[in-house]
Amino acid sequence: AxxxxxxxxxxxxxEGTPVLLRCNYSSSYSPxxxxxxxxxxxxxxxxxxxxxxxxxxxGINGFEAEFKKSETSFHLxxxxxxxxxxxxxxxxVSDHETSGSRLTFGEGTQLTxxx
Amino acid sequence: DVKVTxxxxxxxxxxxxxxxxxxxxxxxxxxxxxxxxxxxxxxxLIYFSYDVKMKEKGDIxxxxxxxxxxxxRFSLILESASTNQTSMYLCASSRGGGAHNEQFxxxxxxxxxx
Numbered sequence: 001a002x003x004x005x006x007x008x009x010x011x012x013x014x015e016g017t018p019v020l021l022r023c024n025y026s027s028s029y030s031p032x033x034x035x036x037x038x039x040x041x042x043x044x045x046x047x048x049x050x051x052x053x054x055x056x057x058x059g060i061n062g063f064e065a066e067f068k069k070s071e072t073s074f075h076l077x078x079x080x081x082x083x084x085x086x087x088x089x090x091x092x093v094s095d096h097e098t099s100g101s102r103l104t105f106g107e108g109t110q111l112t113x114x115x
Numbered sequence: 116d117v118k119v120t121x122x123x124x125x126x127x128x129x130x131x132x133x134x135x136x137x138x139x140x141x142x143x144x145x146x147x148x149x150x151x152x153x154x155x156x157x158x159x160l161i162y163f164s165y166d167v168k169m170k171e172k173g174d175i176x177x178x179x180x181x182x183x184x185x186x187x188r189f190s191l192i193l194e195s196a197s198t199n200q201t202s203m204y205l206c207a208s209s210r211g212g213g214a215h216n217e218q219f220x221x222x223x224x225x226x227x228x229x
Contacts, residue, residue: 009155032215043119043220044158044205051215090157094215102173103218105150105157 002027004093006106014114019063019078021109023091026072033074034092034103035065044090050074061085086113118142119221121206127227134193136224138206145211147189148218149173149181152203164189165211196228 007022025031035047048059055067061084065076074091091106122137140147146165150158150173160173162181170181178200182190189208193200203225207218 034217036220041222043222044207045220046217049215049217102160102163105159107155107157 002031002093002104004091004104004106006089006091006109008109009107010110010112012112012114013081015083016080019076019081019085019111021076021089021091021111023074023076023106024072025074025091025093027093032094033065033067034094035059035063035074035076036090036092036105037087038090038108039087047076047089081111081113083113083115086111119206119208119219121204121221121224123224124222125225125227127229128193128196129229130197132193132196132228134196134226134228136191136193136204136206136226138189138191138208138221139187140189140206140208140219141187142208142210142219143186144208144219145186146209146216146218147183148207148209149179149189149191150205150207151175152205152223158205161191196226198228200226201228202226 003026005024033050036044038044048057050057050067058064063078088108092103094103119140148163149161152158159175164170164183180192203223205223206221209216209218
């Protein structure tokens with residue numbers, strides 16, 4: 001079975017400071033991992049994905065995430081927050097062997113960026 | 116530009132009504148999904164489909180059914196709406212062939228059942 005835990009339901013940062021959104025996963029096999037972002041009143045958009053290639057994955061808008069198998073983590077980072085980064089972020093896991101194309105979503109982390 | 120559209124952004128229905136939520140994708144994707152999104156719970160999978168006329172239950176199928184008569188269209192049906200089905204409903208689609216394929220989401224339908 002696969003599952004994902006987002007360790008913070010809310011994160012608040014100041015503009016220009018680093019962002020860290022934490023995610024731990026559980027998967028029986030080699031997983032695919034994703035981060036999606038949802039801006040207010042908008043649909044979900046893919047930020048980045050890990051699919052067993054490089055462990056450091058770069059995404060859109062300056063975000064990146066590192067897959068750490070030993071820690072079963074896939075934390076999302078950005079060096080410098082921008083006001084437009086305020087949104088809800090979802091960590092997502094899928095392993096093809098047990099779930100096909102199904103995704104399992106974390107509960108979400110609401111990011112607030114203060115001026 | 117890839118697109119998933121949903122028939123309504125906001126919908127208000129009464130308890131006991133039959134409700135249809137429509138989703139259309141223009142990317143020729145094999146897979147389509149229906150989720151509901153509730154605060155603090157993330158997205159939960161209701162039903163999904165890998166092909167026309169094919170459907171599989173997700174994690175919370177009770178009270179819902181689906182229909183996929185054409186590849187591009189996937190409908191979610193609430194046979195008898197109840198107040199606990201008040202939620203945001205999101206449709207998504209993806210290419211077939213594996214868990215690594217990105218899912219593309221529609222804008223969502225916010226359903227209120229009175």
